[in-house]
Amino acid sequence: MAHADEAAIFNKDEAKVDWHDKALWFVRQKRDKSAHNVQGWEELRNLASALKANVLSNLDTYLLQFEENAKKNGVTVHWAANAEEHNKIVHSILVKHGVKRMVKSKSMLTEECHLNPYLEANNIEVIDTDLGERIVQLAKEPPSHIVLPAIHKKKEEVDVLFQEHLGTKPCDGDPQYLTGEARKHLRDKFLKAEAAITGVNFAIADTGGFVVCTNEGNADMGVHLAKVHIACMGMEKLIPQEKHLGVFLRLLGRSATGQPITTYSSHFNKPAPGKEMHIVIVDNGRTEQLSREDFRASLHCIRCGACMNTCPIYRRSGGHSYKSTIPGPIGSILSPGLDLKKHSSLPFASTLCGSCSDVCPVKINIHEQLYKWRQIIVKEVPQPGVKKNILKIAGRVLANSAMYHVAGKSARFMLKYAPRFVIYSKLNAWGKARDLPEVKNGNFDDWYKNRKKNE
Known part of the structure; x- marks a missing residue:
């Protein structure tokens, strides 16, 4: 189904939609307060954007530099052209070590590659050891947000879910109790795990190390207890030097949740004695996106989720309505690049208000890229006949001043004198939740002509 149809399903529960909207806007407000407390915030954004542009312009050089330094550190580096290769590589490492139980910290790349069902x-x-990820895993759902994967679930729903899967007592959604029970459940999984998988937030070309940012410490717990650490990394995650971390770490936490910095910024450089560390560097459509000049900057993304928290469409349609690993505005740019036909409705799931671009910490021109995708889609993907005919009629009316005048006059007459049930029929989607403006005598054209006469 198209995004609009999926969103209509989410919107059936109006109370939950309102709650979802307010919860995400609260996070957006926290972001604003935190950003305004940083002197030189815009300079930080400019610097981060420039650093990312530099990486993408020299990606081959930085990737080889990172691989060379990682190998010097005793890390095994693998290359995967697509999701299938990524999954096979990870599986082969686990098979080599006879692994049957493993823990995974939050990683949108492994979600993108559908690693869990493969293994x-x-x-x-x-x-999955991130609490939000564990919640959606138990519910057999994908994450609905890249930072807040279970934001679509209320605490009362989590209460019922934990009763079913973890045998907890009914607690009316008490967050402290539920978190404590989740901690007990996950601690046992950590102790029994034979391998650990993490994502990569930032990979440092000049050291061969990488950084994983979490708020729960679950990545550290998994890695330090297991004998094998596999880090799965999108090839765009590189930054040139370790000193540049300060720029991105100051931006990431504030943009994501309003925190000055994530609680844990874990640095991994080499395996501990007697253990193994592997890095799987994944393309999966990234070089193709890099080749698209209009959309190249989308690879600047540091996965903070700020564009989702501010987007009026995402907030009121939910992440699952996008049917893609990365939802929201940035996902609506990335997903059509992977499958244009399947995700052709996503660039239209936007008001083009530009708020996403305003909050992006690496200054991706998100709303402009959405508009460019629309231009491509209407040429390459067959559009519904109703939509095409309506737009043709609208084009003719707008191109002819006389027709435009008649249409405007007719619309004003109908709004003023037609019965309410006619105006607010099923054809008027806009009128479902709001009243149309009151129509007064005359119009701007008449007013302007009269004004000219009286001068």
């Missing part, structure tokens, strides 16, 4: 189909238990 489960090969009889390997995969436990």
